[in-house]
Amino acid sequence: MTSQRTPAVAGMPLAILRTEGIVLFAASLAGYFVGLDEPWWIVPLLLFVPDVFMAGYASSSRVGAIVYNLGHAYPLPALLGAWALWADQPLAQGVALVWFAHIGMDRALGYGLKYETDFKDTHLGRIGH
Numbered sequence: 001m002t003s004q005r006t007p008a009v010a011g012m013p014l015a016i017l018r019t020e021g022i023v024l025f026a027a028s029l030a031g032y033f034v035g036l037d038e039p040w041w042i043v044p045l046l047l048f049v050p051d052v053f054m055a056g057y058a059s060s061s062r063v064g065a066i067v068y069n070l071g072h073a074y075p076l077p078a079l080l081g082a083w084a085l086w087a088d089q090p091l092a093q094g095v096a097l098v099w100f101a102h103i104g105m106d107r108a109l110g111y112g113l114k115y116e117t118d119f120k121d122t123h124l125g126r127i128g129h
Contacts, residue, residue: 006115008125017124021107028101038094046098047105057119065114072103072113 009017032043056067070076081096083089106112112124120127 006117006121006126008112008121008123010125014124017112018108018110021104021109024104025101025108026104028097028104032094032097032101036090036094036097038090042091042094043098043101046095047102050099050102054119061118062116064119065116068119069113072106072111074100074103077103 008014029043032038033040050071053068053071054064057064077096077099080099081093084092084096107124110122110124110127112122115121115123
């Protein structure tokens with residue numbers, strides 16, 4: 001399947017968005033290690049868990065993009081983090097921070113939110129190009 005041309009950010013805005021990813025990654029990890037008294041080994045254990053949202057691609061590119069984007073956008077970890085703060089659940093706060101770190105890491109590496117055309121088509125450009 002050949003993918004059609006999809007809109008993507010480029011130039012200086014792309015560099016800014018990727019830098020924002022680095023900032024999100026670093027700030028999330030700093031919040032985890034400085035603000036919480038949770039074990040360090042939870043970070044590497046959970047860092048790649050959001051990638052299970054790629055499983056939607058087993059169904060179709062459309063379902064895959066929807067499911068992947070749910071796991072790689074800010075609202076779900078923000079809701080988890082807000083609930084965790086309200087409920088005084090430090091472990092859940094840590095999970096939310098690691099989730100944010102994953103999103104930041106992905107953005108810094110150029111893995112953006114997906115279009116329905118193909119897994120490699122993202123808002124940050126086509127992966128590998």
